[in-house]
Structures are given as structure tokens and as C-alpha cells.
Amino acid sequence: MVTAAGLAAARVVAAAVPDPELPMLTVADLGILRGVAAEGERLVVTITPTYSGCPALREIAHDLRHRLAASGFAEVDVRTALAPAWSSDWITAEGRRKLREAGIAPPHAAPARSGPVPLTLTGTRREAVVCPRCGSAATTRTAAFGATACKALFRCESCREPFEYVKEL
Amino acid sequence: MTDDEFAAYQSLSEETEDHRWAFGTGFTDPLEGIDASVPDGVDAAALTAYCLALGDDALIYSHRLQQWMTRLPELEEETALANVALDLLGQARMLLARAGQAEGRGRREDDLAFFRDEHEFRSVRLAEHTDADFAELAGRLLVFSAWRLALFGRLAGSADPVLAAIAAKGVNELTYHRDYAAQWVIRLGDGTPLSHDRMAAALGVIWPLADELFQADPMTDRLPGVAADPADLRAEVDAVLDEVLAAATLDRPHAAPLARVAGRSGRDGVHTEAFGYLLAELQSVARAHPDATW
Numbered sequence: 001m002v003t004a005a006g007l008a009a010a011r012v013v014a015a016a017v018p019d020p021e022l023p024m025l026t027v028a029d030l031g032i033l034r035g036v037a038a039e040g041e042r043l044v045v046t047i048t049p050t051y052s053g054c055p056a057l058r059e060i061a062h063d064l065r066h067r068l069a070a071s072g073f074a075e076v077d078v079r080t081a082l083a084p085a086w087s088s089d090w091i092t093a094e095g096r097r098k099l100r101e102a103g104i105a106p107p108h109a110a111p112a113r114s115g116p117v118p119l120t121l122t123g124t125r126r127e128a129v130v131c132p133r134c135g136s137a138a139t140t141r142t143a144a145f146g147a148t149a150c151k152a153l154f155r156c157e158s159c160r161e162p163f164e165y166v167k168e169l
Numbered sequence: 170m171t172d173d174e175f176a177a178y179q180s181l182s183e184e185t186e187d188h189r190w191a192f193g194t195g196f197t198d199p200l201e202g203i204d205a206s207v208p209d210g211v212d213a214a215a216l217t218a219y220c221l222a223l224g225d226d227a228l229i230y231s232h233r234l235q236q237w238m239t240r241l242p243e244l245e246e247e248t249a250l251a252n253v254a255l256d257l258l259g260q261a262r263m264l265l266a267r268a269g270q271a272e273g274r275g276r277r278e279d280d281l282a283f284f285r286d287e288h289e290f291r292s293v294r295l296a297e298h299t300d301a302d303f304a305e306l307a308g309r310l311l312v313f314s315a316w317r318l319a320l321f322g323r324l325a326g327s328a329d330p331v332l333a334a335i336a337a338k339g340v341n342e343l344t345y346h347r348d349y350a351a352q353w354v355i356r357l358g359d360g361t362p363l364s365h366d367r368m369a370a371a372l373g374v375i376w377p378l379a380d381e382l383f384q385a386d387p388m389t390d391r392l393p394g395v396a397a398d399p400a401d402l403r404a405e406v407d408a409v410l411d412e413v414l415a416a417a418t419l420d421r422p423h424a425a426p427l428a429r430v431a432g433r434s435g436r437d438g439v440h441t442e443a444f445g446y447l448l449a450e451l452q453s454v455a456r457a458h459p460d461a462t463w
Contacts, residue, residue: 049259049338051255051256051259051342052256052259052260052262052263052335052338052339053255053256053257053258054259055255077202079201079202079203080199080200080202080203082203082263082331082334082337082338083330083333083334084337085334085337085338085341116322116405117318117322117340117344119347119348119412120351121351121412121413121416143245143248144348144352145248145249145250145349146252148252149255149342153245153248
């Protein structure tokens with residue numbers, strides 16, 4: 001049996017696993033760790049992908065098994081939950097603080113949708129993305145996609161530095 | 170390989186804190202840990218064929234985009250289209266894995282992607298088209314992503330919970346793909362006289378391939394509540410295309426649909442000449458080294 005204390009310890013270990021692509025954030029900060037539960041002797045950890053093709057998910061599963069095994073959990077099941085789909089709204093306040101500290105602008109709130117998705121025909125945004133370095137709101141998007149699927153590229157017109165923005169999704 | 174080299178490779182795969190930085194490109198089932206059962210009352214054979222078709226669209230389209238890598242005009246387009254290709258590949262992996270589950274014969278995503286022949290691929294012919302220039306790339310991606318977004322928006326409510334979850338996730342991704350393509354079509358169409366003419370010419374090439382997206386598919390009739398009727402998507406897609414074309418100062422091309430072959434087309438496994446070459450490249454490594462892992 002996994003005891004209540006054991007489960008609490010497992011949650012701490014699982015929550016501390018870093019994201020391979022944003023290593024300053026943990027899977028808990030990112031909101032992709034969906035649950036840690038006990039099923040008899042077995043520990044069941046549920047994670048969710050940020051994007052369909054996210055190559056990090058497999059590495060995260062591997063890391064979870066490895067770290068939990070090192071903490072004495074012999075039987076660990078890592079399960080994927082696809083629904084509900086991950087939203088950038090699930091990034092915690094702590095996660096957003098760490099992103100800013102690392103020079104990455106955290107996402108705005110994801111758009112609420114019902115019915116057909118409206119087109120966005122210009123790169124101009126309703127809410128300004130604030131530069132994480134100097135705090136200026138005078139920024140320009142230079143590319144809708146960055147080095148990973150979850151980020152876009154911006155440039156600050158005040159301090160002239162380029163920076164990444166985690167896209168709202 | 171010498172013993173020393175072999176030992177070096179072995180150490181790379183050791184279970185260490187840093188394993189993920191050095192090694193670990195193996196793939197596991199993208200639907201690992203998800204309830205694989207087919208809901209009661211759903212035609213499993215039709216669900217298999219339907220997921221294969223949607224998975225093949227994404228797999229083939231993704232490969233075409235991957236062929237553009239290192240050849241795009243700017244680094245920003247390179248990263249953008251690599252990400253679009255990756256999203257589509259992710260959708261393909263989940264859809265092919267779902268097809269394998271529904272089929273129930275133990276075939277995995279790799280078996281379906283790498284060990285089927287041309288006539289077994291059910292992708293639309295739009296997916297295999299070779300873009301002659303960046304205008305064709307943008308125009309084709311606009312048509313494909315506008316259609317797929319409209320389709321996935323409906324499939325997010327599918328009676329198959331796995332298909333519904335894959336589609337709901339895809340909606341978020343396809344929204345970015347469609348916006349990206351739309352913004353390029355507008356920039357080129359409403360640009361210089363030269364870019365306008367080339368964008369118009371590209372749409373003339375792409376348009377004949379669009380009709381197939383809305384053709385009736387017998388599989389969807391066998392999947393009430395699970396699949397979406399292709400004909401139902403036309404109004405939503407047309408509205409999007411009209412909005413983009415108007416902003417791009419482009420006219421909707423008057424082009425006859427690409428002819429079917431004895432009444433058959435991509436969904437029936439009948440493809441254009443370009444398909445065989447694409448498939449040969451896509452499958453060559455897996456077929457040369459079956460069951461290889463790395």
C-alpha cells in the first residue's frame with residue numbers, strides 16, 4: 001500500500017521534475033502535472049501534453065519514473081490525459097514569475113471560445129506583451145512561432161532586446 | 170564500432186539525472202495510459218478508416234513541410250513551419266495510434282506510417298502537393314488549415330472520446346497555423362504587383378485540389394455522431410477564405426476540381442504522381458532498418 005505520507009512525498013518529488021524545454025520551470029509550475037494517486041501498491045502519475053507533437057512529454061515521463069524510483073516507488077504508472085486540453089492559463093503564478101525572471105514573457109489569458117474560431121489577420125495584439133527585461137509595453141512580434149511550439153518571438157522597441165513570449169492557448 | 174565507442178553509447182543511455190540532454194529520442198505510444206476501448210455502437214472498422222484518413226492527411230502534409238526546412242526565405246519562417254510540421258506530426262501520431270487501437274490487430278503508429286503502401290494511404294491529394302514556391306506553400310496551408318480547423322472544431326464533440334480529445338487539442342494548434350498562412354497570403358496578395366501576381370497564380374494551382382476536402386466520404390455515413398460530414402464544412406471554410414482573399418485583394422480562382430480517377434481520389438487510395446516519391450523518402454529508413462531503435 002502507498003501510505004498517505006508516501007503519497008504526499010511522491011507528490012513533492014513529481015512536482016519538482018523540470019520541464020526539458022523550459023528547465024527553469026517544473027511540471028507543476030507549467031500545469032502539465034495533472035495528478036498523483038495511489039492504486040494499491042502502484043503510484044499513478046497523470047500528465048498532459050502542451051502541444052500534440054511535444055517531444056518533451058516522453059522525457060518528462062522518463063524523468064518522473066526515474067526520480068520516483070530513486071525515492072523508493074518501485075511501481076510507477078505514468079499516464080497521459082488528453083482531455084481537457086492543456087491551457088497556458090494553467091501556468092501557476094510561481095511559474096509566471098520564473099518565466100519573467102528568465103527573460104521570457106508569460107502568456108496572457110487564453111481566449112474564451114464558442115463556435116467557429118475567428119481569424120486574426122494582423123500581427124497586432126489587443127493586449128500588449130510587456131518586455132520582461134525593461135517592462136516597456138512598446139513591443140513588436142517578430143515571429144508567431146519560436147524555438148519551441150509554445151513560444152513566439154518578440155522585440156522590445158524601448159530596450160531593443162529580443163525576447164520570447166509563451167503563447168496563450 | 171569499437172568496444173570503446175560502444176561503451177560511450179551505452180553510457181549515454183544510462184539512467185542519470187542528465188539523460189534527457191544527451192539521449193532519449195525513442196518514442197513511446199502517444200496514447201499511453203488512455204482508455205483504448207471503442208464506445209458501444211461505434212463501427213470500429215469505420216472508425217479505423219476515418220482515423221487513418223485524418224492521420225494520413227497530417228503525416229503527409231507534415232512531411233511536405235519538413236522538406237522545406239533549410240530552404241525557406243527567413244529563419245522566422247523556418248521555425249514557424251517546423252513548428253507547424255511538428256504539430257501535424259503529433260496529430261498524425263495520435264490519430265494513427267487511435268486507428269491501430271480501433272482496428273484491434275496490434276498495429277502501432279509506426280507500422281501504419283512506414284509499412285503501408287501508396288494505395289493504402291487515405292490522405293487527400295492536397296496534402297501531397299509539392300509547393301513550387303512560398304506563395305503555393307502559404308495558399309495551400311491556408312486552405313488545409315482552414316478546412317482542418319473547421320473539421321476539428323466539430324470533432325471536438327465526437328462520440329469517440331479519444332478522437333474528441335485529439336481534435337480539441339488540435340483546434341488550438343490549427344488556429345495558429347491558419348492565422349500564419351492567412352497573414353502571408355494577405356502580405357503577398359496585398360504587396361507588390363509581382364507578389365500579388367505570384368500569389369494569385371499560386372491560388373490557381375491550389376484551388377483544383379480543394380474540392381476533394383468537401384467530397385462525401387462513405388466512412389462518415391457509417392459514423393453518426395463520431396465523424397463530421399465533409400459537405401457541412403464548406404460554408405465555414407468559404408467564409409474564412411473569402412475574408413482572407415478580400416483582405417489580400419485577390420479574387421477567388423475559377424478552377425475546375427482536379428479530376429477523379431474512375432470516380433476515386435485520395436480518400437480511396439488513388440494519389441497523384443508526387444505521392445510515390447514522397448512516400449519512398451518518408452519510409453526509406455524504417456524499411457531499410459525494420460524494428461531499429463535508437
